Amino acid sequence: MLEPLTPAPRPGAVVVTDNVGAMRGDYADHTAWIRLPDKGFVSLRASFRTGTEDSVRPVDTRGPIARPPVGPRSA
Template sequence: VANLALGALKGLLGGKGAIDADEKYVHDKLIPIDRGQGWLIYMLCRGLQARRVVEFGTSYGVSTLYLAAAMRDQGGGLVIGTEIETEKARHARNNFAEAGVADLIELREGDAFVTLKDCGGPVDFLLVDGFPRLARPIIELMAPQLRKGAIVVCDNVGHFPGTFASYLDFVRRPANGFVSTLLPLRGGTELSVKT
């Protein structure tokens, strides 16, 4: 399902009309990270001993479960997720409850530029996995909230290199306070560290 949805998305990306079609198409689709990416974000959070983790683009909560498992397995922490689609947020909350990690997750429903404006303290880890065209403005919003040494993982970079060009330009410029590299996971996953 995820591969079919991703293939359809590739054809939709482009101008304003395509962006509207893109957002309409994915409003109810499950397009999760893969298992390798899930274990990567789990291990990074454990290695950081992350206490405050933020996720842009919760969707049905697959990646959120990996993040919450890391918090649980190290004795506590908070995952702040954000999701604009009400129905996806409902499904995600059900998944969190079923997995027994709902107490570790604060799912903020609505526009990420409002819901992530203040994360309540220094952020140790950020997963950027929402609409690709919003990746650059999200990293600009979040950069001041990331602690030194925080890690940022951005999904889908390899699938949509043109759409992510502005994001990559930002995280790959040392003057912006990051060092960054592309990992060969799922066609390209960007890993950045706040310096």
């Protein structure tokens, strides 16, 4: 359902999807699509019983989502 709107959501846009845990099958296509890295969203699922997922299109305009390196920092 969100696919036709992309690329319309501006950086900073938030998509809230409720009941992703309780209605997993109904939201399978949506969650699979919005979690693809090339769609430009970062998603976080709250572990409530029925599940709520917040997806944000980051404001960073440097291109693909920059993820910090994992591991100890060098001083």
